[in-house]
Amino acid sequence: MITLKNIVLRRGAKVLLEGTSVTINPGEHVALVGRNGAGKSSLFALLNGNLHEDGGEFSIPRHWHMAQVAQNMPETEESATDFVVAGDARLVALQAALQEADASGDGMAIAQAHTELADAGAYDAQARAQALILGLGFAPDELERPVNSFSGGWRMRLQLARALMAPSDLLLLDEPTNHLDLDALVWLEGWLARYPGTLVVISHDREFLDAVTQVTLHLEHQGLTRYGGNYSYFEEQRALKLEQQQAAYSRQQGQIAHLQKFIDRFKAKATKAKQAQSRVKALERMERIAPVLAEAEFSFEFEEPLQLPNPMLAIRDAEMGYQSKDGSTRKTILRGVNASILAGQRIGILGANGQGKSTFIKSVVGDIPLLSGEITQGKGLAIGYFAQQELDVLREDENPLQHFMHMARQYGTEAPNATREQDLRNFLGRFQFSGDMMAQPVGSMSGGEKARLVLAMLVWQRPNLLLLDEPTNHLDLVTREALGMALNGFDGTLMLVSHDRALLRAVSDDFWLVSEGRVRPFDGDLEDYQQYVLEQQRRQRAELAKSAQSAPLTQRVAQSDDAAPVAGSGAAPNQKELRRQEAQARQKLLEQTRPLKKRLEQLEKQLAASQADKLALEQELAGGGASAQQWAEQGRKLKQLQDDIDAAEEEWLTVSETLQALAPPDA
Known part of the structure; x- marks a missing residue:
């Protein structure tokens, strides 16, 4: 287990932890939460050995292997698959040992290396790496692309896949979702839920x-x-704890006032002096309860738009994508886009990365021209746009006030809000930019502070159509909640791209799906979309498995074994060697399918029992005669049985698909 006992942790002169003790048990999945600047990343640095405690005792099992996402941008011409496979350091070391043994012709060392490689999962390492890469949103034709050919966000996904590839007892993840879309996020949740080691994660x-x-x-x-619970449980328990602390503080303050009143009244009287003195001592001995210090919560709101055209805009037969300046080359992302965006609509945009969500938003804004078709804007349309890369366009050498003064001059007499310097200062103060921060260069600010500045600039513009493309990437939980409340109070039209499901669920009334070159309404809610994503991922895995199984058995063995050469020779293996490899493959297949078949039998028995219980309960309900309380209890049991049946059927289908994918084509 991980143990912190009376830990003192400092960063420079700032004390982050003072006499703190806590234990993390093996296999626990832990959320590390707290305000920005509280010291979460510093605690991570203590856990990974990059920072040492300034006092107290910190211990972590010596034999534990730790994995975390490297923060540097990878620069390599390796293929995506090879880069991720290399995340398994033990496997890489064993492959190097095999090469050395093979070069020296040491038969015993070669045999030992093959045995250890098998134990390390070398035969399916490439398949496991590719499953991670595909799960995080890459296309099958990108598996062999060089790492350097991907953009920064996709390379950071490969760093995440590389960390997940490494066998570990402790996995540290600091904001792992920042570069993910909702589809990849759903996959990552499933992977982490099955992770058997100890997980510590920071996320907003x-x-x-x-x-x-x-x-x-x-x-x-x-x-x-x-x-001892997840984030929602923590919020509930902390609120209860704060309420109890405030109540105890209030009671103690009343007791202190009562004692002090007696002391002040009777301390000068000889007959009461002893009693007064005993109360003075009681006050001195009393352990004071601290008042609840209310943290300054952040909130803001959008002003009422000056106009509300309806429709806001209409898109007709639009082809969206990119073309060169001279028009000689073009790349179409979306075709046949037809939509009307009405006043008051609140639309969540769904779809995997690379499908064209940002292309759609940029085309609506006008950042990229249509390849064909037209967009007709309503009279008085005022678009407020938050782009993914919005933080990059801030001028790092200028302060927040200078940004607002530039914006005010740009609008001139048509500015939607006041433009006097004092008015701008007051406006910035609403977004927690005051005092020294008003004059602080943007380049020295945190990502969250920059995002808050962009939100302030957006609100100042007083838009009637908001287009938000991943606005929460740098926002903490408090600011995300403030954004959600502000958007719910916004009187205009909203279009939102986000992987934050809490925000999407809170502010969206309708969903549009961007997929396969089209933009169309999605008939369902976020839970339906998650099921859609999981089904798409299952279908993709099945197709890949089927494709892999179509190769000859000996070829599949060679592929899964990273084409390791036969000991002592670079020649092709003889028939005896081929038969040995086929026997190994059959044995490996048997080992893989045996537990799956056993699980299928268990599920079938479980389904039969649950369905029998359900039928009996339905017959009992149909008979009548039960009290209202019994009806409610039987209804709950019936719902639980149906949930159990649904879950078992879903698992039965998944196991069956996996078993079918593993079976040879002629099976």
């Missing part, structure tokens, strides 16, 4: 934390408090 996505963690560590006031 409450639904992600609820899905993958069962313990929450709250970092606040230089201390760590452990809660």
Whole structure:
């Protein structure tokens, strides 16, 4: 287990932890939460050995292997698959040992290396790496592309896949969802839920934390408090704790006032002096309860738009994509886009990365021209646009006030808000930019502070159509909640691209799906979309498995074994060697399918029993005669039985597909 006992942790002169003790047990999935700047990343640095405690005792099992996402941008011509496979350091070392043994002709060393490679999962390492890459949103034809050919966000996904590839007892993830879309996020949740080791994760996505963690560590006031539940449980328990603390504080203050009143009244009277003195001592001995210090919560709101055209805009037969300046080359992303965006609509845009969500938003804004078709804007349309790369266009050498003064001059007499310097200062103060921060260069600000500045600039523009493309990437939970509340109070039209399901669920009334070159309404809610994503991922895995199984058995063995040469020779293997390889492959297949077949039998028995219980309960309900309380209890049992049946059927289908994919083509 990981143990912190009376830990003192500092960064420079700032004390982050003071006399803190906490234990993380093996296999626990832990959310580390707290305000920005509280010290979460510094605690990670303690866990990974990059920072040492300034006091107290910190211990972690010596034999534990740790994995975390490297923060540097990878620069290599390796293929995506090879780059991720190399995340398994033990496997790489064993492959190097095999090469050395093969070069020296040492038969015993070669045999030992093959045995250890088999134990390390070398035969399916490439398949496992590719499953990680595909799960994180890459296309099958990108598996062999050089790492350097991907953009920065996709390369960071490969770093995440590389960390997941490494066998580990402890996995540290700091904001792993920042570069992911909703499809990849759903996949990652499933992977982490099955991860058998100890997981510590920092994230500002409450639904992600609820899905993958069962313990929450709250970092606040230089201390760590452990809660035995996910993030939602932590919020409930912390609110209750604060309420109890405030009530206890109020009671104690009343007691103190009563004692002090007696002391002040009777301390000068000889007959009461002893009683007064005893109350003075009681006050001195009393352990004072601290008041609840209310943290300054952040909130803001959008002003009422000056106009509300309806429709806001209409898109007719649009072809969206990119073309060169001279028009000689063009790349079409979306075709046949027809849509009307009405006043008051609140639309969540769904779809995997690379399908064209940002292309659609940029085309609507006008950042990229249509390849064909037309967009007709309503009279008085005022678009407020938050782009994914919006933080990059801020001028790093200028302060927030200078940004607003530039914006005010740009609008001139048509500015939607006041333009006097004092008015601009007051406006910035609403977004927690005051005092020294008003004059602080943007380049020295955190990502969250920059995002808050962009939100302030957006609100100042007083738009009637908001287009938000991943606005929460740099926002903490408090600011995300403030954004959600502000959007719910917005009177105009909203179009939102986000992987934050809590925000999407809170502010969207309709969903549009961008997929396969089209933009169309999605008939369902976010839960339906998650099922759609999981089904798409299952279909993709089945197709890949079927494609892999279509190769000859000996070829599949060679592929899964990374085409390792036969000991002592570079020649092709003889027939005896081929038969040995086929026997190994059959044995490996048997080992893979045996537990799956056993699980299918268990599920079939479980389904039969649950369906029999359900039928009996339905017959009992049909008979009548039960009280209202009994009806409610039987209804709950019936719902639980149906949930169990649905879950078992879903698992039966998944296991059956896996078993079918593993079977040879002639089976």
